Amino acid sequence: MQDYLKQQITEALQKMAPGLEIPEITIEKPRSPEHGDAATNIALVLAKTLKNSPAKIAEEIASHIETQSGFIKSVEVAGPGFINFRFSENWLSEQLMDAFRKKDQYGRSNVLQGKHIQVEFVSANPTGPLTVGHGRNAVLGDTVARVLEWAGAKVEREYYFNNAGRQMRVLAESVRARYLQEIGVDATFPEGGYEGAYITDIARQVREDHGDDLAGEEHLGVFKKAAEESIFEDIKRTLARMNISMDSFFNENTLYEDGSIDKVIDLLKQKGLIYESEGATWFKTTGFGKDKDTVLIKSSGEPTYRLPDIAYHINKLSRGFDLAIDIFGADHIATYPDVVSAVEACGFDSSKIDVIVYQFVTIVKDGKPFKMSTRKANFVTLDELMDEVGADVTRFFFLMRAPGTHLEFDINEAKEAGEKNPVFYLQYAHARIQSIMRKVRETYDFENAEPDFTLLRHESEISLIKRVLEFPEVIKSTAGHREPHKIINYLNELATAFHRFYHDCRILGEDEKLAKARTELLTVTATVLSNGLGILGINAPDRM
Structure with missing residues (x-):
């Protein structure tokens, strides 16, 4: 629907102002259902360009929007110039049928088809077990890779390590x-x-x-x-x-063996970006906006992390990846821009490098934080955490917050039994649907004919359908922004809509056609829950 709305708005603007350079059109879901199913602020964005009030621009755009196609029920102008759209019930029924027919492929897209993307994550040197500090990196990287695959990309998961030094x-x-x-x-x-x-x-x-x-x-x-x-x-x-499998392991030492490190030094020297001072080799990062230049090779002759990292990223791009994604902790905030600058200076397209920086994790148990150190005996390993709360809960809690937000992992909360536990809430929703459908199929002998979704007109049915139909856009958005917590937020809304439906709309005892339509709505809902949890790397049980 987003693509259709953007097309309609674009055509309206072309009629209003031929030759207008149309900016990116943003379609969002209003916070309140009272404001419709979708909204755009394009009239506010164009007010200065079109030299008119946003409200008047919005009114004119709305007058050109096609409402006879059966897709859009109404178009309304609200506030200072927002345009709100309401979808028609017939369109909702058609889209639900499309989801029903696609079965477990629903939500997949080809928006990134033909793209070869590398996601490099974990990348801990083999000096000790993976700790909780590595856990958020691992889960974030793997989930980003899964989302990109759902958007049609070919993805390679790589682990970079140094077994020397x-x-x-x-x-x-x-x-x-x-x-x-x-x-x-x-x-x-x-x-x-x-x-x-x-x-x-x-x-x-x-x-x-x-x-x-x-x-x-x-x-x-x-x-x-x-x-x-x-x-x-x-x-x-x-x-x-943790349901994570790497496709490749890259040893930093190969960059020294194959001459990649020396090549980087030579390229930067040719660009006049390297000089010697105080026995060390310096990179002129002041030429890229930094306050100070940066050491690449210490006076002892030992390279800093930046030098092999530069060579490694050049290696990535030389392998033909359309995009190379790094999952870094907050301690890399000051270092990765130097790597990107050097890659660009060496003649490679640094726009193909995307860095996701996440904040670190604090493990809390009984109100007391655990300290972590791979050199001391008091660190918390990922295995210990999974022993305590399980792999599904571990993955889920690492993904609950935006990557740039500090995460406090409360073990007591993670061990909470029942629907109070956020991951169990979603798993229970899926299991409950499966239980309902088992009972329904014991009662009804449905024909093989497709369901008649036009029979679904109850407010709770419509609300659940709308949530189901948001899934493909959520996946596309998550793939574009690399923020897996959005999937969790969406699945919570879907589970809430299901429970409302479960409370308001019975199946057993209803007319067979209505019972079938409601049952297959639940089939699609369960599919979306299963697909969403699968992208998060979490099981969707049929029984709990």
Whole structure:
């Protein structure tokens, strides 16, 4: 309907002002149902251009809108110049039939068909189990990928990691120290070492595999390899438990091996954007609006994170992705603009890079926050969180708020039983519909003919139909803005409309044709709930 309304408004404006450069037309759902089913502010946007009052422009646009097609029931001008539309019942019935026929494909679109999109997320180095701090990243990235797939895109999920450098050396030294303690040798634990219990577990496994003969420092590589393999297996198991599967893993070290890092330095030098000072290599970020230039290579010769990140993003674009999406925590706010600027300076289209920055998560239990650190033993792992509240609830709570909003994950609230728990509220709605339909089909022997949705004229029926028909637009909007919490908001509205319908409109005991129409309305509603929850990576149970 949005596309139809935009077309109608565009044609009206072309009649009113031939040659007018028409701006983007925004169609939104009014906050109050009293204001209709859709609204636009285009008259206010064009007031200055058309040199007329918004109200008069709105009236003229409304006079050109076609209401005889059967799609639009009425067009009204409200307030300072808003145009409100009400959909006809016949159009609602036709669209509901279309949804009914599409079955579980309802909501899919081809708006991004032909687009090859990469979503890079999680990307934690293999130094410890995935923590709650990684959880929001993981769930957000996977859900964004799912939404993009529903919009028709080909999506590749990638995990970027570094198994070299100081972090991995300290990890290996930490495992070696625990190994030495296991075999009864005095060992000094490395400064800043990783102290989690998983380090001891890895050390014990090394001893089981190799015996007691690895006390010498020359065997440090054995500990590094064992730690990396063990931790990565643990990471993959955790992701699988959250219904997440990666398509590819990219090792930062390959950027050094294939000369990509050196190529970036050469390209930036050619552009006059790199200079040496105080033994370090600097990137002239002041040329891109920053207050200070930025170090790319420290005086010690060690690159900062920005340098391989620049090479990595050039690598992404060189692989032919139409869009490369990064899921970053708030600690990257100051760093990723440097990467984007450098990619553009190297001759690549930085508009193909999209960064989603999310705020961090605070875990609260019994009113007290848990602290997290992969180097200490008091961090909360994702597995521990899922043990506590379940995978579905974990995913749902990570998605409840907009990415840019701080998230307080209250374990007590997440463990709440029944419909007070927001994810259970949606799952119960789906399960209740399935229960209703089982009872209905025990009572009625419906013919194979399609339902007559024109029989649905009760206020609660119309309200539920309207909510159902919003689903495709919600998916398109979510794919465009990459904000999965909008799906949760929509599903809550749909579940509320269903419960109102359930209270007001009975099925058992009604005429067979009306019973069939209402039953198939519930079929479509259950499909939308199932599809929506599926995009969120959450189960839609038939029984609870």
